[in-house]
Amino acid sequence: xxxxxxxxxxxxxxKRQSVAFWCNPISGHATLYWYQQILGQGPKLLIQFQNxxxxxxxxxxxxxxxxxxxxGVDSTLKIxxxxxxxxxxxxxxxxxxxxxxxxxxxxxxxVL
Amino acid sequence: xxxxxxxxxxLRLQEGESSSLNCSYTVSxxxxxxxxxxxxxxxxxxxxxxxxxGEEKEKERLKATLTKKESFLHITAPKPxxxxxxxxxxxxxxxxxxxxxxxxxxxxxxVTP
Numbered sequence: 001x002x003x004x005x006x007x008x009x010x011x012x013x014x015k016r017q018s019v020a021f022w023c024n025p026i027s028g029h030a031t032l033y034w035y036q037q038i039l040g041q042g043p044k045l046l047i048q049f050q051n052x053x054x055x056x057x058x059x060x061x062x063x064x065x066x067x068x069x070x071x072g073v074d075s076t077l078k079i080x081x082x083x084x085x086x087x088x089x090x091x092x093x094x095x096x097x098x099x100x101x102x103x104x105x106x107x108x109x110x111v112l
Numbered sequence: 113x114x115x116x117x118x119x120x121x122x123l124r125l126q127e128g129e130s131s132s133l134n135c136s137y138t139v140s141x142x143x144x145x146x147x148x149x150x151x152x153x154x155x156x157x158x159x160x161x162x163x164x165x166g167e168e169k170e171k172e173r174l175k176a177t178l179t180k181k182e183s184f185l186h187i188t189a190p191k192p193x194x195x196x197x198x199x200x201x202x203x204x205x206x207x208x209x210x211x212x213x214x215x216x217x218x219x220x221x222x223v224t225p
Contacts, residue, residue, distance in 0.1 A: 004155070031211055033211075033212075033213075040217065041217050041218075042116075042199050042201070042215030042216050042217050042218055043156065043199075043213075043215050044215070045212055045213065045214070048211070048212060056212055091155050091156070093155075095211050099144065099161065099203075099211065100158050100161065101146075101158065101211070101213065102158065103148075103155030103156045103157070104155050105153075105154055105155050106154070106155050108153075
């Protein structure tokens with residue numbers, strides 16, 4: 001079974017630029033999550049999708065972050081404009097019916 | 113507010129030296145407690161889910177236990193390949209975002225030969 005795929009793996013941008021991350025969850029997983037992991041901390045949930053719909057985006061900085069999940073499969077997370085404090089690893093995860101969350105390898109973002 | 117605290121922050125072990133990691137939590141209602149392993153540059157890898165106090169689960173040299181206020185991850189006779197950051201996460205019993213996980217900061221474990 002293929003795992004959660006993410007791209008790119010690394011991204012370096014200047015502050016105020018925009019960036020987008022892509023996630024392809026495990027086939028058949030209806031629930032998809034985006035987490036932000038700052039160095040030395042645990043992952044923090046940004047947004048949760050159930051199929052196409054947003055279930056929880058209470059911790060998403062909506063003035064600069066946006067996310068979508070078209071057709072209930074792939075998802076894209078965008079930051080516009082980026083700030084220095086957005087430097088982190090962005091993790092995508094999907095959940096199976098046994099309530100296990102499987103994480104992708106993450107995208108490491110550096111904002112200069 | 114839900115809170116997860118892991119201790120110690122870092123642990124250095126000799127190969128074969130058993131030890132335990134602690135995860136204490138405060139949550140209004142617990143649906144489940146999860147343990148993950150994270151290697152540098154990789155996403156977290158699922159280890160265990162515990163759902164009720166008194167429950168225990170084992171996998172190779174790892175054993176997880178759960179009480180009403182904390183969970184322990186016991187590492188028995190560790191090997192260098194057990195070196196990783198171990199993350200604990202709680203899943204609150206909420207109706208609005210089923211499945212949401214709140215993570216602790218992790219315990220970084222280094223096992224030396």
